[in-house]
Amino acid sequence: MVREPEKLRAVVRREVARRGAQLSIGFVPTMGALHEGHAHLVRRAREENDLVIVSIFVNPLQFGPNEDFERYPSDLEADLELLGGLGVDLVFAPGLEDMYPGGDPLVTVSSGRLGTVLDGASRPGHFDGVVTVVNKLLSLVSGRTQQPLRAYFGQKDAQQLLIVQRMVRDTNLDVEIRPVPIVRAPDGLALSSRNAYLDDDERRAGLVLSRTLGELALGEIDLPEARRRIDEEPIGTGPTVELDYLVVVDPETLSEVPPRPGALALVAARVGTTRLIDNREIEAAPRP
Numbered sequence: 001m002v003r004e005p006e007k008l009r010a011v012v013r014r015e016v017a018r019r020g021a022q023l024s025i026g027f028v029p030t031m032g033a034l035h036e037g038h039a040h041l042v043r044r045a046r047e048e049n050d051l052v053i054v055s056i057f058v059n060p061l062q063f064g065p066n067e068d069f070e071r072y073p074s075d076l077e078a079d080l081e082l083l084g085g086l087g088v089d090l091v092f093a094p095g096l097e098d099m100y101p102g103g104d105p106l107v108t109v110s111s112g113r114l115g116t117v118l119d120g121a122s123r124p125g126h127f128d129g130v131v132t133v134v135n136k137l138l139s140l141v142s143g144r145t146q147q148p149l150r151a152y153f154g155q156k157d158a159q160q161l162l163i164v165q166r167m168v169r170d171t172n173l174d175v176e177i178r179p180v181p182i183v184r185a186p187d188g189l190a191l192s193s194r195n196a197y198l199d200d201d202e203r204r205a206g207l208v209l210s211r212t213l214g215e216l217a218l219g220e221i222d223l224p225e226a227r228r229r230i231d232e233e234p235i236g237t238g239p240t241v242e243l244d245y246l247v248v249v250d251p252e253t254l255s256e257v258p259p260r261p262g263a264l265a266l267v268a269a270r271v272g273t274t275r276l277i278d279n280r281e282i283e284a285a286p287r288p
Contacts, residue, residue: 001080001091005099005140008053008092015051015089016145024049024148027141029134032056033073033193034082037183041152042086044180049150053141054083055092057099061108061129073196092140099136108132109171114163117254119268119277122244130160131167138168138175149175156182156190158266158279159254182279184210190278201236202272208233208241209267209278216248216265219284223248223259230269244268244275248282260285 002008016023026045030038034056045052056079063069076093083091108128111120115127134151142149153161165177183191188210189203198206208230216226226246233241250257251264259265263282268275 001093003092003094003098005094008090008140009144011090012051012053012141012147013145016147019050021147023051024150025141026052027138027149027151028052028054029137029151029153030054030056031058031072031193032079033075033196034079035191035193035195037154037156037191039082039086040183041154041180042083042088044178045150045152046087048178051090052088053090053092054088055094055137055141057092057094057133057137059099059129059133060096061100061104061132062126063129064123064126067123068194068197073193092137099133105132109135109167111163111167114159114166114254118245118247118249118266119159122268127160127163131163134164135167135171135173138173142175146174150178151175152178152180154182155179156192156278158251158264162251162254188214190276192276194274194276197274198271201238202274205233205235205241206269206271206274206276209269209276210280212246213265213267213278213280216259216286217280217283219259219282219286222286226265230267235272238272242270244270251281258285 026049028041028045058072060069109131111127111131120127161179168175168177188207212226212229215221230241230243246267247256248259248263248265257263259282261282264279265282266279268277
């Protein structure tokens, strides 16, 4: 494990010198509190690359003023144990000062129009923070070498994945972004570090998201009915699930489209105090 950016670069350069010019690098950026979804990303990286690097850094730039930065779950010791069992070669776990010496950066990366809709509308500035830190991490992991670099991102954060893909494409970074399918718990809930915030009632209520997406994807219900089902889902004896959005979009532009095969249904909702997101590809138009 290393914490200093320049030491990370030095280790990568050393490995390139030791293992040859064709060394391939697989990189998995995370914010820690690792779970099986992260493990799935790491396994893919391990299968496809010679050198596997995982970063653990809770990036303050992507949190709004009223969000959960201060209480975001963290257990570095458990994370390192998990990653060691998965055959990770190097963990980059910088502190705040290591990544942003002197405070917030004066120059950041913009997520453009894609970063202002859906989650970007609900969380202004969030995706600018994401692409700023991802751009920085990709630069560091490359080690100023010309090695093939693959970065692995989960499809659960579909908007984030698209924005990162476009950032790499639009800024001509020499990185291959590898999407990895959503990993779900046996009850259907998409795995997320924030699931740890849910109590039993909230977790049961949160299942309405994956359940409703499944029915919408198969054409069993239309979009208005899907929204109504989520809005009416109770949390035990407490309030209902608070829907932020449920939309069907073109997966390349995030423009809203009618439910049709190949489109993507995206949902975000607050369950208790926890904000959950999920998505699913549409397989069939709603039945008449």
